[in-house]
Amino acid sequence: MKPLRIALTKGRLEKDTVALFEKIGFDCDAVKNKGRKLILPIGDNQFEVVLAKAADVITYVEHGVCDLGVVGKDTIMEQGSSFYEILDLGFGKCKFALAGEKGKDFFSGYSTKTIATKYPNIARSYFESKAMDVKIIKIEGSVELAPLLGLSDAIVDIVETGSTLNENGLEVIETICDISARLIVNAASLKLRKAEIEKLVELMEREART
């Protein structure tokens, strides 16, 4: 039988997932001493780990070249696609928020507001749900700069502790939603390899809760 292939988001989610796998009792040495290899066996060769950027995890799972993936809810919301999102792993917690200059009433006035963000799709659907017309500008780096430089009225971004906002004279105007790491599964894989996947999901769910 082919090993189940799991795509992990490189970086913190990868470390948290590997820690979870070790708690379950899978041998993860290959991933911890990976060198430059990108496809690595774990456990008794029942699984293969693929390391990828967050957005690519979704792409690989959606096309079925990886059976499962671990990726943040932020990327799922921004990329929005068709797969099963079967488990909230509980780590990688943060939130999406609308933030602007301290003490300023963002919603006042009738002029069209300008929003800077790394997540244009999330920003767009958030303001669509409020029936608000806004101008969205995509920024790649530190989004907090945009309102400080006068480019935008507010930002839509990931907030963990809020200290970066605070140090730059910004504050959360409204929380959009909570974020955490999710386990996603390709639809065809779940149907064709139900028993194996359910067993893994059960193990991960049990360990993620403790």
Place this chain on the structure above:
Amino acid sequence: MKKYNKITPEGTSDLLFEECLVRRYVEKTLASAFSSRGFNEVVTPGLEFYDVFDPDFSGIGQEVMYKMTDKRGRLIVMRPDSTMPIARLTATRLQSLPKPIRLFYTQPIYRNNPDLIGRSDETVQTGIELLGAGGIRADLEVIVTAIEALGQCVPNFRLELGHAGFFRALAEQLPVSDDLREDIRRAIESKNYAALNAILDQLGNSKQVMAIRRLPRLFGGEEVFDQAAPLCNDEKSTQTLAYLHELYRSLAELGLGDKIIVDLGLVQRNDYYTNIVFSAYVEECGDAVLLGGRYDKLLGCFDSPMPAIGFAINVDAIAKIILERGETFAILPVDILVHGETGFEIKALNYASDLVKNGIKCENSVFETRTEALNYAKVRGIGRIDIIGDTVEIINLT
């Protein structure tokens, strides 16, 4: 100005040689499976009025339709689906035909997918529609035809079977708003247990809530029916489950049990299906290669209500799988190159025609000299060249 005259638009592609052979093979195999079961072919226009695919009943978002206007400024689209046009033509032009009506089609559909995700905007589908017949006999007929047809192209697939009415029956009893019910439906559809539980945690622990909570996990073999039975506490859901079980048993009796997966979490998708729904999966493909179901309300949208059921197979996906499996669809050179010496062109043409009539594949040389013709035959791997002059000289090259 930049010219785009050497590339094709994203989401489209040329098909070459063996790709064409495989595609035609799949089309022919499926078409003959359908026609030998009494389905007759129809072709609908590539362009249709937007209203035929009204998102309210088609479930096809307006953003995925390729749109333009006709000569009078009315909105038209490139066909994004074949079932809706067939419902339209059945409701209008086929009104007087005795029911049931059995139709099949093989034609491309067009969808404006988001860019850079590797999806095709032009996909050839073939499928059947059985119109004017409800009940288990019609459902069985269509599912068995699906299994039989698909099996002739890709033997190792699994067919997933569900019922859009099961979730509907359970959800109706929840004391929630329509919006929240839609959120629940969406969470079950994407098997998003986290989102589903977050919603249900606020609704207490009634028997109905417990049932909905279990729903996305209720898939597998016949054991699913036993797991689901205690969750049904009203007539509608009990009946729906019993119906699905009966269907499953009939398919098992036909020896198809090992091909079927039951999934009660197959909730009413965002489309026109109202009762049983089914889809087929193959290991090499991350998407379903066949999608189908019963759509008893759709014909009513065209003012000719009648029960109907059908499915569509993704021909491109099947052809790609067959090619990747390495089944041989090699392009072979012709058997003979016929070359007429100067002054014997007509004799050569007649000679080539005679060969073709006898079932031999041949090319007629368009070169001036025999040297050029010989070189061409060698490059192309043609095994024999017949030089036509006063006499016929046969040169074997292999």
